[in-house]
Structures are given as structure tokens and as C-alpha cells.
Amino acid sequence: MLALDALKKYAKTDRTALVNREERLSYRELDARSDAFARWLLNAPEDRSPVVLRGDKETALLPCIFGALKAGRAYVPIDTVVPGDRAVQILADVEPQVVVDLAGGTLSWDGKVLSPGELETILTAPGPEVPRDQWIGEGDTAYLLFTSGSTGRPKGVAVTAGNLDAFCRGVLPLYPEDGGVVLHQVSYSFDVSGCAVYAGICRGMTLFTVDHGMAADLGACFAALERSGLSLWVSTPSFGELCAQSERFRQELLPRLERFLFCGEVLTHDLCDTLAERFPRARILNTYGPTETTVLVTAAEVTAELRRDSRPIPIGAPIAGVTLRLEREGQPVTGEGETGELLILGPTVGPGYLNRPDLTEKAFFTDPGTGLRGYRTGDLCYRKDGMYYYCGRVDNQLKLGGYRVELEDIEENLQKLPNVRRAAVVPVRDGEGRARYLAAFLLLREADGLSPLQRTIRLKKEAAPFLPGYMIPRKFLVVEAFPLNVNGKIDRKALAARLEETP
Ligand code: AMP
Helix, strand or coil: CHHHHHHHHHCCCCCEEEEECCEEEEHHHHHHHHHHHHHHHHCCCCCCCCEEEEECCCCCHHHHHHHHHHCCCCEEEEECCCCHHHHHHHHHHHCCCEEEECCCCCCCCCCEEECHHHHHHHHCCCCCCCCHHHCCCCCCEEEEEEECCCCCCCEEEEEEHHHHHHHHHHHHHHCCCCCCEEEECCCCCCHHHHHHHHHHHHCCCEEEECCHHHHCCHHHHHHHHHCCCCCEEEECHHHHHHHHCCCCCCCCCCCCCCEEEEECCCCCHHHHHHHHHHCCCCEEEEEECCHHHCCCCEEEECCHHHHHCCCCCCCEEECCCCEEEEEECCEECCCCCCCEEEEEECCCCCCEECCCHHHHHHHEEECCCCCCEEEEEEEEEEEECCEEEEEEECCCEEEECCEEEEHHHHHHHHCCCCCEEEEEEEEEECCCCCEEEEEEEEEECCCCCCCHHHHHHHHHHHHCCCCCHHHCCCEEEECCCCCECCCCCECHHHHHHHHHHCC
8 A cells, every 4th residue: 555655665764744732753653653553453363343543633543544554454533523422323333343432431332442541552562563465455445434324324435445545646746746744634534634644644744733622723723833834735625714714824824835735615716815815835726526436536726817717616627547427317418518417437436335235336336338436426517628617416415614414414313302303404505605504494293382592502402412513503493394395305495495584
């Protein structure tokens, strides 16, 4: 695997792999600690189950990731924003025998749960290098990422070592030649973190950590960034926007910054214009890709010309190795400017969903003409002047503050609440069509006698064990009956229109 080869290569140098607040980990230490974790895993050779890693950005997580891969095992990151109940659903799906819980021991699971103390003993135990023939193979699952699923349970997306190698080959031409410092802010449970963890390590970069606590306190975050020597920014546009709200966020704060790489949701003209003005020495890249096809598959450099264009910022052209097609009702869409569903083909397309052959079958395919593996994205796009433009979804999936959310997932979970018979969730969008927050329309089992504010407070509290904070609607509105569309389904458009009428 390319990232493991690179780790070995840079372990012979004095480079720093990770900076996490006051802690630093050199490539040499990362290599030694990941070998130690792999040795410990290999003590139980009969166990091939994925290793679950629960935490935020603790320094020990990176050695665990590379350790799992060196032992030929997949890992499953679960961020601390995921509530215990949902985390246990993931565990039930994965059936791990080893769970690393750095989130304060809140997880109830029958298998082995390693505490931070136990993990430290394992990571610092001396021993020989792990032979390469134990390392993960090309076709083996490297990680499983759980994303919002329309059934109300998160679904596990598998990505292989070969997929990650293909991603690295495709993305590295966008990276600086060698070394530098890359922002490590994106959660491990969101695949855009692979831009730091895999491509960054391949280039011998230093991963500069911004954890949840720092991201929530921009003053502290900027004080740390000022000393970071950051050369490559990787984040969702949402985090970029959050930072850009402060006037301090400019080239003087990050004098070595050469590139912004955005991924995961719509990048707006506004943000590009602000950054172009404040960071005259930095290039801006808009990239796009679903988890199912490994981190990102397209890229566009946002030039001054594209910024002046009245069309949205394009998601760009495919990276090396990736083939894109557009399709409508099973027929290829080839005309310039014609909209169709985007199909992604090539070596970054993953094997599918864990334990869900039905969903895998629906979204993934093998192209009969080329033999390439393909994935139907559900994203509507058109092509113009060699660039792809994103223009919405075919379903109820959306991005909220950079997080991928299925509205049905939220509805299913709200229906678990004691007094909710039926729930319908709609996004409240801004002028550029992006979801800003969610509103839930509820049919109650019985009148609750509460004021709207009291009801909202109660429902938010009741929903917290089931849903991460970003999936909990901001507004709750009670209905006597739902408006239905011609197919007899709940008419979300009508509900969204009602929302515009209610202040
Ligand atoms: P995820 O699997 O969380 O990476 O989410 C993938 C989805 O996010 C895609 O299918 C798109 O709907 C959306 N997305 C990702 N990148 C972009 C982008 N640059 N512009 C618009 N939408 C994007």
C-alpha cells in the first residue's frame, strides 16, 4: 500500500508526521507505534474483524490506523459526535473483537474495549518490525465509514487498500512535490480526512491537527494555526466559511499557505472571492467525490475566470484513472450542458456496503463494455467546456455543514420518540440553494399541551441519544395531517412552502 511504503520511507528521516496541540509524533515514532499495534493485533491471528476506533483526533489514533493496516485489518472510525446508541448500532453491524475507545469509556460493548491507558502500553511495547506480507492486500477492506442511511441506521461504506492507492495516484499531482504541512481538521469518520492521512503521508507531510474543541474556538484555533507553517488547507467549504467570518483569516496568519483544497459540498463564489482577496498567494481547488468512490474523484482549480463566471463553481474534471459518465433514464447523456445522473467508474470505486447486498446491487455495477467497476452517485450534473457542474440530487440526501444526511434517516429516528407518530423533515435553504438547517413536521400521538418552545426543547433532548447534533432539526412543527403528492407520498415541497409562510 502506497501510504505504508511512504511511512517506512519517511521513518528513516527526522520528519514530523503529526502535530496535535502540544504533542508531536515523528514518522519514526508513527512507524514504531503502528508496528507495535499491528504486533498486538497479530497475537490473535484468527481474528480478522475490523478494529473500531472511537475518538476525535487523539494522537494515538493515527498509529492505530496504520497498525490495523499493517496487520491486514480494516478499521472503522467512529467520531465522538456520534451518540452512544448510534455507535452501538455500528458495532452490531461490524461485530468487532477490538474496540479502541478514546471517548471517555461511554461505549457499552461485550467485546474487548481498550482504554487510553491500555492502548498506550500496547503502542509503546518494543518488538520487531511487522513483515510486509502481513500488511493489508490490494483487495482487502482498509476502512468502513458509516454514513447516514435512509433506513434510519447508518450504512457502512467499504473502501479497499487498492481504492486508496488509486485515490493517491490520482490526487497527488494536485499536491506540493514533497513535504509541507497539511491541515488535519476533517473527522476520521469523514473520508476527506484521507487527503491528510493517505495523500499527506504519501508526500511526507506533517499533519497539523485541529480537533473539535479547537474548531469550536476560533481564537485558539487561529493562535495554533499561526505557528503551524501550514502549506495545504483541506476542509469542507463550511469550515472554510466559519474561519472566513473572522478578518484574521488571511495570508498574514498563514504566510506559507499555497493551496486550499475543498471537498464534500457546494463551494460558493462568495467564499472563493473572499479567499482570493485575502490569500493572494494561495490557489483554490474545488474537489468532489462520494465516500463510495474514495475521497474525491474530480478537481477544478478556481481561476479568476471561473470566479467571474455567473455559473456555479464547477466540480471540475476527473482525476487520473477516473472515468465519468452522465445518464438519464438508462440512456447516456452526451450533449454539452445537458443534465444527467453522474456515474463514476474506475479503480477508486469501492466494493459496496457492509452487509447490504441489496443497496450495493442498486448503486454499484460493473460496466459490460470496459469491465470497470462503477457507482451511481445520485448527483445531477452537466458538462461544459471539459468541466462538470453539480446541480442537485435525485433523492433526499443533502449536505448540512459538510455532513452527509439522509432525511429519511432523521425521520425514522424521530419516529422512535414516545409521542411522535410520523415525522417529515425538510431542509431550509439559503439563497444559493444550500441547506442551512432542518425543520421537522410531526404528527403527534396525542396533544402534548406544550408551547412550541417547550416542545422543541423536549424533542431535541429526546432525540439526542439517537442522532448526532447536526442531524437534529432546529424547528419542530406540529401538523394535523401531511399534504400528499400525486404518488400518495408526503409532499415535502408543500411542507417546505408552508415553512416559508411560518416565521
Ligand atoms: P460524502 O460521501 O460524505 O463525501 O458525500 C458525497 C456527496 O457530497 C456527493 O455525492 C455530493 O452530493 C456532495 N458533494 C461532495 N463534494 C461536492 C462538491 N464539491 N460540490 C457539490 N457537492 C458535493
